[in-house]
Amino acid sequence: MRQNPALASQAGRKKHTGLTITLGALTAFGPFATDMYLSGFQAIADDFHTQISEVQLSLSTFFIGMAIGQLIYGPLIDKYGRKKPLMLGIFLFTLCSVFALIAPDIHLFNGLRFFQAVGGCAGMIISRAVIKDLFDEQEAAQVLSVMMIVQSLGPILAPVIGGYLFSWCGWQSIFLFMAGFGLLSLYLSLKQVPETLAPENRARNQTGIATAFKTLLCQRSFICPTLAGSFSIATMFVFISGSPFVLMELFDVSQQHYGWLFAINAFGMVISSQINNRLLKLYSVRTIIQYAAPLGLAAGLVLFALRHTDHLIVLMMPLFICVSMVPVLAANTTAIAMENSGKQAGIASSLVGFIQFAVAGAVSALVGLLHNGTTLPMCGLILIVTALCVLLTFNDLHYHKRQMKAAHENHQTLS
CATH class of the missing domain: 1.20.1250.20 (MFS general substrate transporter like domains)
Structure with a gap:
């Protein structure tokens, strides 16, 4: 209003x-x-x-x-x-x-x-x-x-x-x-x-804010998709934190060329966002997530397997796919979380944003703390966060199916 x-x-x-x-x-x-x-x-x-x-x-x-x-x-x-x-x-x-x-x-x-x-x-x-x-x-x-x-x-x-x-x-x-x-x-x-x-x-009177936060944090239908989207977004922030060293120090990419390589990955996010908008006209949010999350994990596995390569383009290809999946998973999981927030949409929005940036800050810090002069911190963390995203999305999918089944059985009983 x-x-x-x-x-x-x-x-x-x-x-x-x-x-x-x-x-x-x-x-x-x-x-x-x-x-x-x-x-x-x-x-x-x-x-x-x-x-x-x-x-x-x-x-x-x-x-x-x-x-x-x-x-x-x-x-x-x-x-x-x-x-x-x-x-x-x-x-x-x-x-x-x-x-x-x-x-x-x-x-x-x-x-x-x-x-x-x-x-x-x-x-x-x-x-x-x-x-x-x-x-x-x-x-x-x-x-x-x-x-x-x-x-x-x-x-x-x-x-x-x-x-x-x-x-x-x-x-x-x-x-x-x-x-x-x-x-x-x-x-x-x-x-x-x-x-x-x-x-x-x-x-x-804002005394009910803490109670609302606690309620949402304990609500499985809200917290699972929120965490799934946060780990998906973490993929991008691992790339942001680790790519300067990997590209410019290990692969001798110049500052100007680094900017263009970074922009290519960002452009992939723009394309995937547009594709997601079109797919949403044909498929449900959870159907898209069901395929997008494993695709991101598969790319993460390939990236980790190729972490020792000397060819930049070989490393960039799976990395491009990992980063491109971020807006698809983040947008759709956030939509699910907000849909399940009930009348607490404002507080839910703040909580979603907080969790997303908290996870981003944690993984970015890990990239620096695990720095060992190789591509391992970046590639390894991308594999971990894509795997966590898959686990959480499928946990949410399983929980949603159980809820739908229970609702259907209850409806039949009442009928």
Whole structure:
């Protein structure tokens, strides 16, 4: 239900082109902050006189910050409105991007990445709330389509832009770019994003949040698909954390070429997303998962078996399939989890996001902790997370069949 019909009507008449562009830009904080600086890992390690594994931890701290941010902003924006938390989050992202340029050591750099993530998380969460407040169904679809384009293009463009910035001006220019993007987003948000939650519609009593979280965590029909999707997404984050060393150090790929190789895998995700949308018109969500999860695991097994190869293209082929399965499994498992969340959709959305980024942070940290100068950490962890995804998806499928059978038998008994 819209909270501000007057704004919604005004948005419908003027189409709010500026607002649409701004909301789309707010979804790009994640890929810009994670994918742009990957090609500069070794240079960052050299400047801080540390190992590349320590720099890889800056990814895991970022993902953990994103996970915690998911839990912070949900209750916050329901109580204090949309705009103030949004402006505060963007400001925090911008400030941490600047301080990262002058961090004296890798430990402070990694800490700043955590708070940078908490700040950047605001735009991703609040933009969805603003759309729900302002637009009717058709207008919301138009705005969301623009946001989806940005979300799809972000992982493709970010490593390419980052690669060229690094080669021209060093890794510091990438964080300068992030700070500039933050300032631009801050200005656009100030001018284009209205406060869409009226004071009389704001939450006053949030004492039931902990109980709702606990209920969902103990609900098998919610937690199994949520974890399955999280381990699927972990495949991508293992690739993000491990690929700079594997591709640039072991296979001598240049910074610019690394960006293009990364973009190819991201493009595979765009293609698979489109295929998934078409398949959903013909098959059920669980039917697609039933085939997509084993395909990802099969590719993970091939990748692990080929981990000693000297041919880059041989390694990239199964890796491409593993990464391409991520949006298919993540979207469909999330749909199942949200469908089973009942009336707690808002809290469920926060919990799904938290678990996804918590798992991403954990596996990214493992890539750095298990670093041994070979492809084993990346290939081995991808095999593990794809296997866990299969186990959880089939557990959910089995549980769903049992529930359907029990419902059918109960219906027959009543008849």
